[in-house]
Amino acid sequence: MIEAMASVTKVHLDNVSMTFDTxxxxxxxxxxxxxxxxQGRFVSLIGPSGCGKSTIFNIVAGLLQPTGGRVxxxxxxxxxxxxxxxxxxxxxxxxxxxxxLDNVILGMEVxxxxxREARSxxxxxxxxxxxxxxxxxxxxxxxxxxxxxxxxxxxxxxDTDVVLLDEPFGALDAQTKSHMQEWLLQLWGDFGKTVVFxxxxxxxxxxxxxxxxxxxxxxxxxxxSIPVPIARPRQxxxxxxxxxxxIKERCMQLLSDxxxxxxxxxx
Amino acid sequence: xxxxxxSHTGAALRLSPAAQxxxxxxxxxxxxxxxxxxxxxxxTIQIGILVGAIALWQAxxxxxxxxxxxxxxxxxxxxxxxxxxxxxxxxxxxGYTFRSTIFGFVLGTTAGSLLGLSFWWSRNYAAVVQxxxxxxESLPKLALAPLxxxxxxxxxxxxxxxxxxxxxxxxxxxxxxxxxxxxxxxERLFYSLGASRLQVFRKLVVPFCLxxxxxxxxxxxxxxxxxxxxxxxxxxxxxxxxAILYAGSTYDIALxxxxxxxxSMLAIVMYVAVSWLERxxxxxxxx
Numbered sequence: 001m002i003e004a005m006a007s008v009t010k011v012h013l014d015n016v017s018m019t020f021d022t023x024x025x026x027x028x029x030x031x032x033x034x035x036x037x038x039q040g041r042f043v044s045l046i047g048p049s050g051c052g053k054s055t056i057f058n059i060v061a062g063l064l065q066p067t068g069g070r071v072x073x074x075x076x077x078x079x080x081x082x083x084x085x086x087x088x089x090x091x092x093x094x095x096x097x098x099x100x101l102d103n104v105i106l107g108m109e110v111x112x113x114x115x116r117e118a119r120s121x122x123x124x125x126x127x128x129x130x131x132x133x134x135x136x137x138x139x140x141x142x143x144x145x146x147x148x149x150x151x152x153x154x155x156x157x158x159d160t161d162v163v164l165l166d167e168p169f170g171a172l173d174a175q176t177k178s179h180m181q182e183w184l185l186q187l188w189g190d191f192g193k194t195v196v197f198x199x200x201x202x203x204x205x206x207x208x209x210x211x212x213x214x215x216x217x218x219x220x221x222x223x224x225s226i227p228v229p230i231a232r233p234r235q236x237x238x239x240x241x242x243x244x245x246x247i248k249e250r251c252m253q254l255l256s257d258x259x260x261x262x263x264x265x266x267x
Numbered sequence: 268x269x270x271x272x273x274s275h276t277g278a279a280l281r282l283s284p285a286a287q288x289x290x291x292x293x294x295x296x297x298x299x300x301x302x303x304x305x306x307x308x309x310x311t312i313q314i315g316i317l318v319g320a321i322a323l324w325q326a327x328x329x330x331x332x333x334x335x336x337x338x339x340x341x342x343x344x345x346x347x348x349x350x351x352x353x354x355x356x357x358x359x360x361x362g363y364t365f366r367s368t369i370f371g372f373v374l375g376t377t378a379g380s381l382l383g384l385s386f387w388w389s390r391n392y393a394a395v396v397q398x399x400x401x402x403x404e405s406l407p408k409l410a411l412a413p414l415x416x417x418x419x420x421x422x423x424x425x426x427x428x429x430x431x432x433x434x435x436x437x438x439x440x441x442x443x444x445x446x447x448x449x450x451x452x453x454e455r456l457f458y459s460l461g462a463s464r465l466q467v468f469r470k471l472v473v474p475f476c477l478x479x480x481x482x483x484x485x486x487x488x489x490x491x492x493x494x495x496x497x498x499x500x501x502x503x504x505x506x507x508x509x510a511i512l513y514a515g516s517t518y519d520i521a522l523x524x525x526x527x528x529x530x531s532m533l534a535i536v537m538y539v540a541v542s543w544l545e546r547x548x549x550x551x552x553x554x
Contacts, residue, residue: 061459083461093456097474110460110470158460 007038009075010194011060011085011162016069018055018220028219029055032069035213035222037196039161042188044197044205044212046251048258052220053198057164060196061087073162083111086163086193090170092151094139100150101126101135107158122157129153129187145176149183156187162194170200178236181208185233202251203239214251216258223254339520347521348528356505360526361533363505367423367495368488368537371430376487378431379438380480387446387472388464400443404436409497416502426503430494434487438480445479446472481548488541492534507533 018030030052037043045053058064060071062082071079078084086107094103104126105118113121126135131149139147148168155163168184169177181204188195199205205212206228214223228247230238238244321341327333328340335343351357382400386393412429419425449472457467499508507530514522 063455063458082458085459087456087459089452089456091450091452093450093453095453095471095474097477106457106470107460110457110462110466 007040009036010039010041010073011035011037011196012072012075013056013060014070014072016056016059016066016071018052018059018064019067030059030066031219031221033220033222035225037162037194039194040192041210042195042197042208044199044209045215046199046202046205046212046255047215047220047223048217048255050220051215051217051258053215054166055220057087057166057196057198060162060164061085063087084160084162086155086158086160088151088155088163088165088168090167092139092147094147094150094154096139099136099138100131100142103139103150104154104157106154111159122153125153125157130183144172145180148172148180152184152187156191156193160193162196164196164198166198167200168197169204177204184208202248202255206244206247206251207234207239212247212251214254214258216254223258226250336518337520339524343521344524344528347519348525351522351525351529357529359505360507360510361529363423363503364492364495364499364507364530365533365537367426367498367506368430368491370423370427371494372434372488372491374427375431375434375491376438376480376484379435379483380442380476382435383439383442383446383479384468384472384476386443387449387468393443400436400439404440408432408436409494412497412501416498421502421504426495426498426506429498430491433490433494437483437486437490441479441483442476445476448479449475478549481545484541484545485538488537489534492530492537496530 013033013035015032015034016030017028017032020027020029033052033056045056047053055064059066059079062078062080062084065080069079070077073084094100095106098106101119101122105113105115105122108118108121109115123135126132129149131146131153134142134146134150139150142150152165152168155165165184169180172180185208197205197208209228212226212228214226215221216223226247230241230243324338325341328335328338386396409429411432415428415432416425419428453471453475454467457471462470495506496508496511499506500512503509507526510526511523511530514520514526
C-alpha cells in the first residue's frame, strides 16, 4: 500500500526467532519472523493456539530474549529492554489493594512521576472514559468490563507510543465485548498510539484493524499480511459488506490451511 | 389408556409399562434443620456449667471425694488469688512474662516475615537456605531451652530468645508461602512497565504478602507465650512460669491454680489485642 510505504516504521521485527530448550528437545516456538508495523496503525495478529503470538509480544515487551534476530523500535535496537511498550495481558492484573485510580497510574508511578501529578493526569481520563465514580473504588467491586477498562487505561497512560494488547476482550460476553471495541477505537483515535492486538476472533481483528497478520503453528510463523482498506470510522454494519466478508473468508481460509499443515507435520 | 396406546408407536424406544421396574415405596427424609437458641440461653448455660464445675470441685474437696491437698479447692484458690495480688508479686510476675512474650513475638514475627520475603529476591538463595529452614522447623525448639538459658543467662534475654525461636519459623514459612503464591504475570506486568526489582518488591511483593504475614499473628502470640513460660520453668527470678514451678515444688497447689488462672487471663488479653490489631491491619490493606 502506498499509504503504508509513506508512513514511518514504528516497530520492526528483524528475523526474530525463538527456540525453547525442553526436556523433550529443542522446541521452535517461533521461526524467523520479519514484520514492520507503521506508526499510529492498528494491527492484529491472529492464528491458532501455539502460533507464537504471545511469544512475539513477550519479545517486543523485552520480557523474553529471542534466540535470534532483533527488535527495532523507532529504528533503535530494543531487544531485551523493558519499559518501551505498554503491554496488556489477558488478565487485568489490577492490584486488589489499590483503588482504580491508583491502579491506573501504576505505569507513571513506576516511571518515577510524583504520585500527585500522576493522579491529576489520570483523573480526568477516568471520567472521560467511562470510569467516573469508580476512581476510589477497589477492583473487586467492579464488573469484568470495568476492570478491563481500568487495565486498558493503565496501559495507555503508560507513556509509550506502542501498546500490545493480548486478547483483552477474550473473557467478556459478546455485548460487553462490542462495547469495549467501540471504546477501544475511541481511545486509539484520541491517543494516537500504535496498537498491536492479538485475538482469536477473526471478525474482531478485521473490524478493528488496518492490517491483519495471519500466523501458523509448528513452528510459529507469519503466513500472510492482509490489509483492511475499509474507511474509518467504521459502522458495525461493515461486517455485513462484501468487502469485509471477502477479507474474513481469506483469513479463515489461511487459518484452516495453517491448521491442516500443522496436522500433516504432526502425522 | 389413550396415553398408553400412543406410546406403542415408540415401543422400540420406551419400555412398556409392564417392563418398567417397579419403584419400591420409598420414604423421604426431611431436611435436617436446627433452630438457633437465643443468646441469653447460651450464655446462661455457659455460666451454669462454670458455676456447676466450681461447686462440684468445692463439694468434692469438702466431702473428701478427692484429696484436697493435691487438688486444692476453689475457696482456697480464691483466698490465694487475693493474697497473690495484695501481698505477693503478682504484677511483677505478670509484667515479666508479658515483656518476654511481647519482645519475642515482635522480634520473631518481624525477623521471620523479612526472612520469608527475602526468598523472593533470589531463587538460588532460597534453594540454598530452604533445607535449613525446614530442619529448624522440625527441630523441637523447646528441647534447646536449657542451652539457650546457658547462653543468654537467667534474665529476660533467654526468655525472649526462646519465644523468638518458636515464632520466627512460622512467620518465615507462612510469608514464603505468600511469596510463592505471587502470580508471575503480575510480576511480568511490572517489568513490562520498566520497573526495577526494588520497585516490584516494594509495590507488589510486600503488599501482596501482607495478608500472610498478618495471618500468623494470632498463632505467634500463643507460641511466644509458651516460649516465655518454658524459659521461666527452667531458670528465672520472676514470671508466672517461675511462680507455677515454685508453687508446685512447695506443694502450694492453690498457688499453682492461681498462677495458671492469671496466665490464662494474660493469654486471653493478648490474643484479643492481637486479633484487634489484625482487624485494623486487614482493613488498612483492603484485602
